Amino acid sequence: DSGVTQTPKHLITATGQRVTLRCSPRSGDLSVYWYQQSLDQGLQFLIQYYNGEERAKGNILERFSAQQFPDLHSELNLSSLELGDSALYFCASSVRDRGGGELFFGEGSRLTVL
Amino acid sequence: QQQVKQSPQSLIVQKGGISIINCAYENTAFDYFPWYQQFPGKGPALLIAIRPDVSEKKEGRFTISFNKSAKQFSLHIMDSQPGDSATYFCAATASTSGTYKYIFGTGTRLKVLA
Numbered sequence: 001d002s003g004v005t006q007t008p009k010h011l012i013t014a015t016g017q018r019v020t021l022r023c024s025p026r027s028g029d030l031s032v033y034w035y036q037q038s039l040d041q042g043l044q045f046l047i048q049y050y051n052g053e054e055r056a057k058g059n060i061l062e063r064f065s066a067q068q069f070p071d072l073h074s075e076l077n078l079s080s081l082e083l084g085d086s087a088l089y090f091c092a093s094s095v096r097d098r099g100g101g102e103l104f105f106g107e108g109s110r111l112t113v114l
Numbered sequence: 115q116q117q118v119k120q121s122p123q124s125l126i127v128q129k130g131g132i133s134i135i136n137c138a139y140e141n142t143a144f145d146y147f148p149w150y151q152q153f154p155g156k157g158p159a160l161l162i163a164i165r166p167d168v169s170e171k172k173e174g175r176f177t178i179s180f181n182k183s184a185k186q187f188s189l190h191i192m193d194s195q196p197g198d199s200a201t202y203f204c205a206a207t208a209s210t211s212g213t214y215k216y217i218f219g220t221g222t223r224l225k226v227l228a
Binding site: 002004033035041042043045048056058090092096098101102103105106107108 | 120146148155159160203209217219220221
C-alpha cells in the first residue's frame with residue numbers, strides 16, 4: 001500500500017459528460033502528480049501541484065483541469081469527454097516540490113467513455 | 115528534449131535468464147533516473163534509481179547501468195523469475211533545475227516463462 005488513495009477505482013460514462021477524479025496523497029507529501037496511462041502511450045504526464053500551487057504542466061488538454069486543495073487532496077476534472085479519453089488515470093505524490101525523489105502512485109482510476 | 119525513449123516494448127525471457135531494458139534521454143538537466151515496476155491492476159512502484167555520479171547501482175538481482183556520455187541507462191534483471199513478470203518504466207527528472215516534471219518511458223512488458 002503506497003498510502004495514496006484514488007477514487008473512484010472505476011468509472012463508466014458517456015461522451016460529452018464530465019467527471020471528477022479524486023486523489024489523497026500520502027501523509028506529509030506536498031506534491032501531487034497526475035498521469036494518464038493509455039495502452040500504447042505509457043505514462044503521460046498531465047500536471048503537478050505543490051502545496052496548492054501548479055508547478056508543472058504536461059500535455060494536458062484544455063478540457064481537463066485540476067486543483068489541489070488546502071488539505072492537499074487533488075481533483076482532476078475531465079469535461080466534454082471523448083472516446084479517446086478512456087484510460088487509467090494515476091495520481092502520485094512526493095514530499096519534494098521538484099524531481100529527485102520517489103513518486104508514490106495510487107492504484108489508479110479507470111475511466112471508460114462509451 | 116523532454117522524451118525518454120525505452121526499448122524493447124515487450125520482452126520474453128526464460129526463468130533464470132537475464133532481462134535487459136534500455137532507455138535513452140536527451141535533456142542533460144536530468145539527474146535522477148528511477149525505474150518503476152507495475153503489476154496488473156496496480157500503480158507503478160519504485161524499483162531502483164540512480165544518479166549520474168555513478169555508473170552502476172545494484173540492488174539484489176536488479177542492476178542499473180548508466181552511461182552519461184551516451185545519455186543512456188539500462189535495467190538488468192539477473193536470474194529472472196516468473197514473479198518479475200510486470201511492466202517496467204524508466205523515468206528521468208531533474209532535481210536541481212526548474213524542470214519539475216517526471217518523464218516516463220513508454221514501458222516494457224516483461225514476461226518470464228517458468
